[in-house]
Amino acid sequence: MPDPTWAGAPVERVAVVGAGLAGCLLAALLGRRGIAVDLYERRADPRTAGAERGRSINLAISARGLDALDRVGLADQALAEALPMRGRTLHPVRGALGFQSYSADGTRAINSIGRARLNHALLDCAEKTADVTLHFEHRLTAVDADTGTLTFAEGGTRQADVVIGADGAWSAVRRSLQFSEGFDFRQDFLPHGYKELEIPPTPGGDFALDPGSLHIWPRGSSMMIALPNTDRSFTCTLFWPKAGPGGFAALDTPEAVTAYFAAQYPDAVPLMPRLVEDFLRNPVGSLVTIRCAPWVRGRVALLGDAAHAIVPFFGQGANCAFEDCVELDRCLDAAGGDLARALPRYQERRKANAEAIADMALENFVEMSDRVNSPVFRWTARARHALERAVPGYVSRYELVSFTTVPYSEIDGRIRRQDRIAGAVALGAATGAAAAAATLRRVRS
CATH class of the missing domain: 3.30.70 (Alpha-Beta Plaits)
Incomplete structure (x- = not known):
C-alpha cells in the first residue's frame, strides 16, 4: 500500500475521534511522542456524567491488553482493579456444576474489569499526557479525508493534519469514508x-x-x-x-x-x-461484525472497532483494539515518527489479524453456548491440556489467543502444525508399543 499523497508534510496536530478505550490509549501514546493530539468525544465526560446503563459488557483483559496498558504504565493498576478468572464454570439446567480450566496448569487467567473503570483510568492517563487535549460533547458529523477538516454537530469546524477514527462500531469517521469510490464495507x-x-x-x-x-x-x-x-x-x-x-x-x-x-x-x-x-x-x-478497507484514506485512518468490530465471544474486542494502538506505535518507530509512512504499514500488519480474530470470535459463540456441554468437547479439552503438559511447546488455541501476543493470523497455522507433530508423536509411540509387544510375544514363545 503506497504512502498517502501528503507524505513528507509536517504533522503538527492529530485529531483522535472517540475517547473510549482505544482512543484514550492512542492519544497517550502519540502525546508521549510529542505529537499534539486533540481527543474528541461525543458524550459528556463519563468520569462525571456516569456510564451508559445496561450496555457495558464487562471486559476480559488478557495478555495483549495488559501488554498495551503496560506501555502507558496502567497494567498494574488494571490488574489491581480486576478479578482473575482461571476457567469456566458451567451451569446446566439440572445437575452439578462443571469447571473447565483455561490452561493446562490451572494458573493462567483472564481478568474481569468493568469497562467504565478502565475507561476512566485511560482518560486520566490521556489527560495527564503533555500535548493531549480532551474535548467532550463534540459530536462529529463529517470529516474531509483530503484536508483533515472535521465538522461537528455543535457548530464550527476544526483542522488536523491527521484524523484517526477510534469511535467504535458506529464510527462517524468511517461513515464519512463509506460511500467514497473504492471503499469496501460489510456489516454482518x-x-x-x-x-x-x-x-x-x-x-x-x-x-x-x-x-x-x-x-x-x-x-x-x-x-x-x-x-x-x-x-x-x-x-x-x-x-x-x-x-x-x-x-x-x-x-x-x-x-x-x-x-x-x-x-x-x-x-x-x-x-x-x-x-x-x-x-x-x-x-x-446488537452483535455485529464489521469489515472494511482501506483503513487509511488521505489524511484519515481507522482503528479498533471503527475498522473491525467483532462479537465479544472470545473476549478480545478491547484486547485487539489495544493491539492496534501498539502496532501503530511500532510502525511509528520503524518510520522514524513519520505518520504518513507509519499508517499504511499499520494497516498492512493488522488487517489479517483483525480478520482472523473476527472469525474466531464467531466460532467461539457456538463453543460457549453449545459445545461446552458435549462430552466429546470436554474430552478434547482434557486431551489438549494433557498434550500441553507432555509435549514441550504445545499450546492450545485458547491459550495462544488469550495468554500470548502471537499474531492472531498465525494461530490457526500453528495449531495445525502442532496437531501434525502431536499426531506423529502419538503414531510413533503406538508403533513402538506395538513393536515392543510383538517382541515380547516372540520372547515368551
Missing part, C-alpha cells in the same frame, strides 16, 4: 442481541458465585454469562435471539420473564432479586 449482524443483568452480593456482603471463574449457562442457541466485579457483584449478560421462541421479544411481561428464567436458569433466579425490573428496563444491544 447476528440474529442474537445482548442484555445486561446483575447478581448483587449476598445479604452478608459476599460473592454469590465463585469469583475466580467466568460463569456460563449454555443453552444451545443462547446463553447467559456472568463476570465478577470488585464490589462482589456479577455482571450477567444474556446472549439470546432477538425474536422467536426464547428470544428477547417473547418475554414482555413480568410473568413471562419469571417463568422462563425459572425453567432455563433455575439456580440463578434466587440470586437476582431485581431480575424482572432489570430485564424489562435494560436495552437490547
Whole structure:
C-alpha cells in the first residue's frame, strides 16, 4: 500500500475521534511522542456524567491488553482493579456444576474489569499526557479525508493534519469514508442481541458465585454469562435471539420473564432479586461484525472497532483494539515518527489479524453456548491440556489467543502444525508399543 499523497508534510496536530478505550490509549501514546493530539468525544465526560446503563459488557483483559496498558504504565493498576478468572464454570439446567480450566496448569487467567473503570483510568492517563487535549460533547458529523477538516454537530469546524477514527462500531469517521469510490464495507449482524443483568452480593456482603471463574449457562442457541466485579457483584449478560421462541421479544411481561428464567436458569433466579425490573428496563444491544478497507484514506485512518468490530465471544474486542494502538506505535518507530509512512504499514500488519480474530470470535459463540456441554468437547479439552503438559511447546488455541501476543493470523497455522507433530508423536509411540509387544510375544514363545 503506497504512502498517502501528503507524505513528507509536517504533522503538527492529530485529531483522535472517540475517547473510549482505544482512543484514550492512542492519544497517550502519540502525546508521549510529542505529537499534539486533540481527543474528541461525543458524550459528556463519563468520569462525571456516569456510564451508559445496561450496555457495558464487562471486559476480559488478557495478555495483549495488559501488554498495551503496560506501555502507558496502567497494567498494574488494571490488574489491581480486576478479578482473575482461571476457567469456566458451567451451569446446566439440572445437575452439578462443571469447571473447565483455561490452561493446562490451572494458573493462567483472564481478568474481569468493568469497562467504565478502565475507561476512566485511560482518560486520566490521556489527560495527564503533555500535548493531549480532551474535548467532550463534540459530536462529529463529517470529516474531509483530503484536508483533515472535521465538522461537528455543535457548530464550527476544526483542522488536523491527521484524523484517526477510534469511535467504535458506529464510527462517524468511517461513515464519512463509506460511500467514497473504492471503499469496501460489510456489516454482518447476528440474529442474537445482548442484555445486561446483575447478581448483587449476598445479604452478608459476599460473592454469590465463585469469583475466580467466568460463569456460563449454555443453552444451545443462547446463553447467559456472568463476570465478577470488585464490589462482589456479577455482571450477567444474556446472549439470546432477538425474536422467536426464547428470544428477547417473547418475554414482555413480568410473568413471562419469571417463568422462563425459572425453567432455563433455575439456580440463578434466587440470586437476582431485581431480575424482572432489570430485564424489562435494560436495552437490547446488537452483535455485529464489521469489515472494511482501506483503513487509511488521505489524511484519515481507522482503528479498533471503527475498522473491525467483532462479537465479544472470545473476549478480545478491547484486547485487539489495544493491539492496534501498539502496532501503530511500532510502525511509528520503524518510520522514524513519520505518520504518513507509519499508517499504511499499520494497516498492512493488522488487517489479517483483525480478520482472523473476527472469525474466531464467531466460532467461539457456538463453543460457549453449545459445545461446552458435549462430552466429546470436554474430552478434547482434557486431551489438549494433557498434550500441553507432555509435549514441550504445545499450546492450545485458547491459550495462544488469550495468554500470548502471537499474531492472531498465525494461530490457526500453528495449531495445525502442532496437531501434525502431536499426531506423529502419538503414531510413533503406538508403533513402538506395538513393536515392543510383538517382541515380547516372540520372547515368551
